[in-house]
Each structure stands twice: as C-alpha cells, then as structure tokens.
Amino acid sequence: MKIIVIVTIIITFFGYSCFQQIKNTNKDYYDLRDSTVTDYLVRFSHDNISGIDSLFGYKDLRENIIIQPGKYFQCFTDTFRTFAFVFDEKLTGSKVVAIDRNERILFDAYIFDNGPDYLNDGLFRIIRNGKIGYANEKGIIVIAPQFECADPFENGTARVSLNCKKTQPLNNPEHTMEKSDSWFFIDKIGNIIK
Structure with a gap:
C-alpha cells in the first residue's frame, strides 16, 4: 500500500513539474493533458x-x-x-x-440568423458571384455556387432553385421569404434527386 502511495506522489509531482517546465517555455507550449497537438x-x-x-x-x-x-x-x-x-x-x-x-x-458567407450559415448534415451554404453553393467543415466547396435559393441540408438532401424571388413579409421585415415555382432536391455531391 505504501509503495502505491509513494509511486502516485512521485508521478503526480513529476507530471506537474514537466507540465510547468513545458508551459513556461515559449517554444513548446501545450497542455500535456491533450495528447494531440x-x-x-x-x-x-x-x-x-x-x-x-x-x-x-x-x-x-x-x-x-x-x-x-x-x-x-x-x-x-x-x-x-x-x-x-x-x-x-x-x-x-x-x-x-x-x-x-x-x-x-x-467565398462570401451565406448569412443566416445574423451570422454565417450553420453546418447542417456536414455542409453549409456559401455565396460566390451572387449564387449559392455548399462547402464542408474544412471550407472546401463541394457543390459549386449555382443556385438562387437553397435550403440547408437535412438527411442527405437539400431543396434548391435556379430561379426564385426573395421577398420580405410585411409583418416581419427582418426576414426574407424565398418563392419559386421550380424547386428541386439535390444530394450531397450536387446530383438532382428524382
């Protein structure tokens, strides 16, 4: 029992000393508790x-x-x-x-809820040259900007349109509504789902 207590004290003190030494050097500052720097x-x-x-x-x-x-x-x-x-x-x-x-x-951010669009189902909406596309969590564009209106991805699909009109409701001028007669669905690589 005494050996376990002594070993625990030594490991605790040695581990804390190493952390302090590394923490105080400007070259290799990282938290030893995080094994992935x-x-x-x-x-x-x-x-x-x-x-x-x-x-x-x-x-x-x-x-x-x-x-x-x-x-x-x-x-x-x-x-x-x-x-x-x-x-x-x-x-x-x-x-x-x-x-x-x-x-x-x-690319430009697609603004949603007073900030950049949220990551939904692994993708978020972006804008380039006035058209909407999708990028992944690394910022890589996976579906080229080509849509005038686009919903977030959900369960592997998103509703998009090549022509639509954005209007502001009279009762809620802070938000816009997207209207189109030609909505269709795409998968996460941009293929049209029939």
Whole structure:
C-alpha cells in the first residue's frame, strides 16, 4: 500500500513539474493533458484604446500573433483551422467572408440568423458571384455556387432553385421569404434527386 502511495506522489509531482517546465517555455507550449497537438489559430481580443470595443485577432498555440487584433472588425470563428469567417467593411467590401490561413478570400458567407450559415448534415451554404453553393467543415466547396435559393441540408438532401424571388413579409421585415415555382432536391455531391 505504501509503495502505491509513494509511486502516485512521485508521478503526480513529476507530471506537474514537466507540465510547468513545458508551459513556461515559449517554444513548446501545450497542455500535456491533450495528447494531440494540432496546428490551428485561436481568436483573442484586446480592448480598444477607448475601452469600449474589443479588437479581435488570431494567435497560434505558441501565443504568437498571426493576425493582428483590429485588422478585421469582427472575427466570427473562434478556432481557425483551415478557414475563418471575418468582416471588415474596407477589406471585405461590407461582406462577411471566409479567409484561408494566408488571408485569401475563399467565398462570401451565406448569412443566416445574423451570422454565417450553420453546418447542417456536414455542409453549409456559401455565396460566390451572387449564387449559392455548399462547402464542408474544412471550407472546401463541394457543390459549386449555382443556385438562387437553397435550403440547408437535412438527411442527405437539400431543396434548391435556379430561379426564385426573395421577398420580405410585411409583418416581419427582418426576414426574407424565398418563392419559386421550380424547386428541386439535390444530394450531397450536387446530383438532382428524382
């Protein structure tokens, strides 16, 4: 029994000492409790000089600032793996856009519920050149933007239309309604379902 207690104390102390040593080095900062260290950026904020607004940017896991706070007015994505949704009126042309790690614009965000569209059934809606398409969780476009109206995917299918009209209901001007006489369904690679 004494041996188990002594071994537990040694492992606990040695493990804590190793964690502290690694934590205090700027080269290899990571939490030993997480056995999978991956390459991603994390959103962070600094208060503006006025103290009213927060300025957002992205850091790597070693605490190096990769995208300076304030470059974009808003950073929607907390964990920046392959793409992030950002907004800045001057840099993005008054649109929320997806950028890659080199800050190239990939596509415009399809805005739903005051932010970028949600991932549904493995895909989310995107916009390019005014048309709607779909991308996966890595930001890879899997169905080319070609639709005027498109619903989220559910159970492997989505309702889309090549021509439709968007109107605002009189009783709810914050939302739009999509009307079309030519809706059809597609699968997750863009094939029409009959």
